[in-house]
Ligand SMILES: O=C(CCC(O)(O)[C@H](Cc1ccccc1)NC(=O)c1ccccc1)N[C@@H](Cc1ccccc1)C(=O)O
């Protein structure tokens with residue numbers, strides 16, 4: 001088996017190298033090279049798969065680790081397609097990613113038209129900082145015209161070929177293939193159950209934010225169905241509302257917890273942000289970033305070439321080379337993202353000696369949760385003041401509520417978006433939703449779960465889901481919904497070790513070696529055992545639970561209940577009102 005392990009390492013290293021070169025320098029040549037490398041990778045994966053078929057009685061193997069590895073290798077994925085369909089699938093996937101990462105728009109700028117504006121940093125900054133209703137709407141619309149629409153027909157092909165691949169792997173449709181790594185037969189039901197648990201809290205939070213936005217923009221700018229227009233929530237996809245903290249803060253006068261200003265004033269750089277995060281990990285007794293990480297990572301947007309700016313963390317499958325790729329802006333939001341990416345790298349470092357097939361998260365949600373988990377401690381006012389990013393700190397009721405609001409704008413607002421991104425894709429792959437109504441189905445979910453509506457009518461030549469990285473990049477999204485739930489379970493468990501008598505929302509595990517050890521043991525296992533066992537190691541329970549998340553925000557729920565006495569919680573929605581009958 002360790003011979004196979006070496007083969008898998010070399011195979012993955014070659015593929016990741018070609019992918020890194022394309023992602024950090026988008027050229028036709030590098031795209032060609034990546035296409036070649038990926039089809040070679042798929043061919044060799046298929047050869048290995050055929051070899052393994054010979055041990056088809058692997059279920060009888062005594063050694064559980066060996067049996068588990070063979071089980072994981074028994075699903076080939078997209079490579080199961082025959083060579084020309086597999087080639088088509090790879091071409092479509094790479095083309096969608098290139099369109100998204102190269103998209104730029106023109107916007108009216110004091111009288112003239114400014115072109116070449118890109119998502120990072122231009123459009124993201126406008127969505128985050130502008131309070132000009134019309135400029136926000138133009139920015140929202142033109143991004144979808146440039147990045148979403150051109151992907152629509154490619155996506156139809158993607159679904160057709162993806163479903164063929166699923167069938168070749170013995171699944172019904174592509175959503176079943178996507179859910180295979182979760183090893184959880186009732187996974188969709190568990191997700192729906194978690195959503196039902198948190199939905200009432202989200203709806204109250206939505207009512208509070210809607211009330212504040214109505215006061216700020218005027219009632220005439222708010223739809224009468226109780227939804228919030230998607231373009232005024234501080235984010236291109238309305239998935240995280242931290243950038244409208246100033247509009248919704250309970251105590252606006254109080255020191256802002258958005259330390260972006262202070263970071264800039266202290267001449268923070270991307271490197272300093274990464275070093276700060278690395279120190280938090282090592283203070284917990286976790287593994288420091290190795291040499292190649294510091295030499296090879298790309299943490300600033302290059303000025304001389306096109307790159308895929310969306311952040312990611314890379315494992316080169318040689319147990320030495322691990323990198324981050326990120327177009328970092330010096331602000332609080334990106335400080336959190338730096339921790340998110342460093343969490344991925346820490347997981348890589350912890351499980352690097354596992355067999356290749358076990359070099360994954362216990363489940364995909366675990367991998368997304370580690371960095372955010374540590375950022376929960378970093379984001380406390382006490383910790384921010386400890387690292388000199390918050391001055392004249394004194395814990396009082398007002399500061400606590402401002403902090404709670406800041407965190408809810410990041411975590412609570414995200415929950416319905418984290419769910420609907422894959423609820424929509426599962427429905428499309430499984431045929432529950434018609435391919436002629438992809439955009440209507442998208443806005444059905446956006447209205448139903450998120451209570452967010454488009455600022456202009458949409459039609460079926462629009463492809464609004466395609467304007468979010470993970471759709472053209474074929475990256476599963478339910479992992480983030482799971483992460484936002486389990487990171488609070490992990491936080492509660494580690495806080496019970498590190499600061500047992502501190503309220504959960506004020507807990508900072510910084511420097512606690514015992515908490516660090518508990519985490520390291522779980523991470524080192526990779527996916528070598530089923531995730532409920534690793535969940536039990538971390539939290540004492542085998543199940544996901546929204547209780548710690550709800551507990552973390554207890555102070556906020558009380559405050560919001562008082563504030564929304566005269567508000568109708570929730571919204572009604574009629575998707576026809578927002579779709580042009582085409
Ligand atoms: O997409 C990301 C962060 C990028 C990533 O670290 O999750 C990245 C996404 C990606 C990029 C290219 C190919 C595959 C996945 N994931 C990783 O780098 C990664 C994924 C699995 C294992 C190890 C690393 N966050 C999501 C959700 C989110 C998470 C946390 C805070 C805010 C928002 C978003 O921005 O919508």
Ligand SMILES: [Zn+2]
Pocket residue numbers: 340344367368
């Ligand atoms: Zn991630």
